[in-house]
Amino acid sequence: MKKIILIVGVVGVFVVYSLVLRTQHTKTGGVTTTSALTTATGSATSGSKTSTGSSGTSTSTATYKDGTYDGDTENAFYGNVQVAVTVSGGKITTVTFLQQPDDSANSQDINGQAVPLLKQEAIKAQNAHVNVVSGATQTSDAFAQSLASALQKAEA
Amino acid sequence: MKQTELIMGMPITIEAVDDDAARHFETIFTYFRSIDDRYSTYKERSEISKINKGLPRESWSREMREVFRLCEDTKQVSRGYFDIGHHGKLDPSGLIKGWAINNAAGKFREFGIRNFYIDAGGDIQVGGHNEQGEPWLVGIRNPFNMDEIIKTLRVSSEGVATSGTYIRGQHIYDPNRPDDSIDDVKSLTVIGPNIYEADRFATAAFAMGLQGIEFIAATPGLEGYMIDKDKTATYTNGFERYIEKK
Numbered sequence: 001m002k003k004i005i006l007i008v009g010v011v012g013v014f015v016v017y018s019l020v021l022r023t024q025h026t027k028t029g030g031v032t033t034t035s036a037l038t039t040a041t042g043s044a045t046s047g048s049k050t051s052t053g054s055s056g057t058s059t060s061t062a063t064y065k066d067g068t069y070d071g072d073t074e075n076a077f078y079g080n081v082q083v084a085v086t087v088s089g090g091k092i093t094t095v096t097f098l099q100q101p102d103d104s105a106n107s108q109d110i111n112g113q114a115v116p117l118l119k120q121e122a123i124k125a126q127n128a129h130v131n132v133v134s135g136a137t138q139t140s141d142a143f144a145q146s147l148a149s150a151l152q153k154a155e156a
Numbered sequence: 157m158k159q160t161e162l163i164m165g166m167p168i169t170i171e172a173v174d175d176d177a178a179r180h181f182e183t184i185f186t187y188f189r190s191i192d193d194r195y196s197t198y199k200e201r202s203e204i205s206k207i208n209k210g211l212p213r214e215s216w217s218r219e220m221r222e223v224f225r226l227c228e229d230t231k232q233v234s235r236g237y238f239d240i241g242h243h244g245k246l247d248p249s250g251l252i253k254g255w256a257i258n259n260a261a262g263k264f265r266e267f268g269i270r271n272f273y274i275d276a277g278g279d280i281q282v283g284g285h286n287e288q289g290e291p292w293l294v295g296i297r298n299p300f301n302m303d304e305i306i307k308t309l310r311v312s313s314e315g316v317a318t319s320g321t322y323i324r325g326q327h328i329y330d331p332n333r334p335d336d337s338i339d340d341v342k343s344l345t346v347i348g349p350n351i352y353e354a355d356r357f358a359t360a361a362f363a364m365g366l367q368g369i370e371f372i373a374a375t376p377g378l379e380g381y382m383i384d385k386d387k388t389a390t391y392t393n394g395f396e397r398y399i400e401k402k
Contacts, residue, residue, distance in 0.1 A: 117373050120390050123298065123383055128308040128400065131286050132169070134318045134345055135278045135297025 064090060070098060083117060094119060161185050164192045164253070166277030172264070173271035173287050180267045184260045184274070191256045194220070197247050208245050226356075227251050234360035234371070254317055254355020257281050261351070274351075279317040281351035293400060299342040299383055306389075307345075307381060308400040315351025319344050319362035340365050345381045346372055347398055353377065366390075 064087040073082040082098040095117040157178040158171040168188055170181050194203045194217075203211070203220055213221075227248050230238040240248045257274050261281040264272055271284035273292055282292040291312035295305035299320050309316065320343035344362045348354030357378055361368030369390050372380035379395040 117393060118369060118390050119393070119396075120388055123306040123387050123389050125298065125301075125304045125306060126295070126308050128293070128295070128305060130293040130295035130305060130308055131171070132273055132275050132280055132292065133278065133295040133297050133305065134275075134280055134316045135299070135302075135320065135343065 064092065066090065092120065157181075159185075161188075163188045164196065164276070165198075167275075168277070169273075169275040171273055172269055173285065174269045177264075177267070177269045177272065180264065180269065183267075184263060187260055187263065188256060188276070191252065195223075195248060195252045197245065197249070204246065204248065223248055223252065223255070226255065230356045230360060234357070234363075237363040238356065238360035250359035251356050253277065253279055254315065254352045257355075258315065258350050258352035279315070279351055279355050281315045282311050282313065284312060296345050296381065297343075300387065306383075309347070309398045310400050311347065311398060313349075314398075315348050315354035317346050317348070317351060317354040317358040319346075319358040340385055341368065341382055342385055343383045344368055344372075347379045347395065349377050 064085075066087050066089070068084055068086045071083045071085065084096045084098050085092055086094045086096065158169065159178070159181050160167050160169040162168070163185065168185065170184055172178065172181075193199065193201075196202050197204055197208070199205060203217060207216065207220070216224075227238070227240045230251060231240075238250065240246055240250065253276055257276050257279060258281060260274050261272070261283060264274070264283065269283070271286070273280055273282040278297070280294060282294070286292050291310040294309045294311055294316050296307040296309070296318065298304035298306045341362060344358055346354045346358040346361065348357060357372060357375065358380075361371050361380065364371055366382075366384065369380050369382040369392065372378050373392045379392045379398065381389055381391040381395055383389050
């Protein structure tokens with residue numbers, strides 16, 4: 001009888017723990033590093049031309065004033081995120097971390113280092129020889145799968 | 157020695173430099189066929205089709221349960237953007253491909269083969285070096301022109317996965333707008349410590365649209381290169397170290 005109570009107790013603790021963890025994920029998962037980036041680009045456009053709206057996606061047809069802009073501090077999945085955006089020639093050229101989360105889940109440390117987060121470029125054809133290519137094949141997944149299964153039925 | 161077979165609806169290519177590696181190729185292709193038999197939603201007799209028709213969990217294979225656990229983990233870490241249960245049907249194919257390639261690479265290593273790549277539909281796991289004794293040269297296809305390469309990478313142990321709208325993959329969608337197609341992002345290439353990680357994160361990040369590359373940047377151990385519909389590439393800081401220097 002005692003063993004059963006113990007097992008139920010342990011299972012109960014696990015269930016409660018996983019429920020709490022799930023709740024935490026939901027709470028902190030609501031605001032992410034992605035919104036930190038869009039907040040930063042949002043403040044860059046507020047003084048200049050057409051706003052990209054509240055959708056939060058930046059389009060490459062929008063132009064920005066040259067300079068470096070600090071975004072708001074946002075609560076991301078693993079901690080705080082604050083980014084700075086550098087605009088040059090009217091385009092975003094770098095996005096830099098001012099604050100970034102550590103690997104540990106509950107860290108609130110502010111890292112002193114500025115680390116460039118993303119860069120941009122126009123795509124350009126290369127003349128290089130390669131061993132193998134990554135990218136979608138021309139065969140449509142669904143078509144080929146369907147064909148394969150039809151052939152399989154034809155065999156049986 | 158190089159060989160290609162059409163399995164799981166796509167060309168699967170194996171190349172190995174090591175002597176006597178070719179005799180193990182058929183084992184690898186057979187493995188991919190068995191994966192297809194179990195996980196293809198297009199095959200009526202597959203285990204996944206039976207599950208979608210109501211096969212109870214107690215009757216699932218151990219491997220299937222493990223795959224579902226991995227899918228659930230990927231869903232958690234991607235905040236729901238990786239979700240195999242949309243459109244009312246369970247379809248783990250967004251995880252299976254990278255997972256299966258990774259397992260196949262493991263089999264190669266068990267055979268003592270060190271220098272190889274396995275390419276399944278453009279998702280690639282490499283090991284060691286190519287015939288010239290150098291890290292493998294992996295090209296990224298131009299999503300606007302399938303005959304062109306727009307980036308050349310050097311990798312020797314990593315996995316390289318590319319998600320793209322030109323695939324029409326059923327497993328990629330935005331859980332907040334399930335009926336919209338993803339079209340801001342034309343392709344997203346992810347480099348990870350292995351093809352399992354690269355592929356599942358490429359799938360999840362692709363569903364996030366333009367924010368997906370930020371998710372890749374924020375996830376340790378991954379680098380990404382995203383091409384949007386305006387032919388602009390956005391890439392993570394560490395991605396540059398993989399680019400082939402001329």
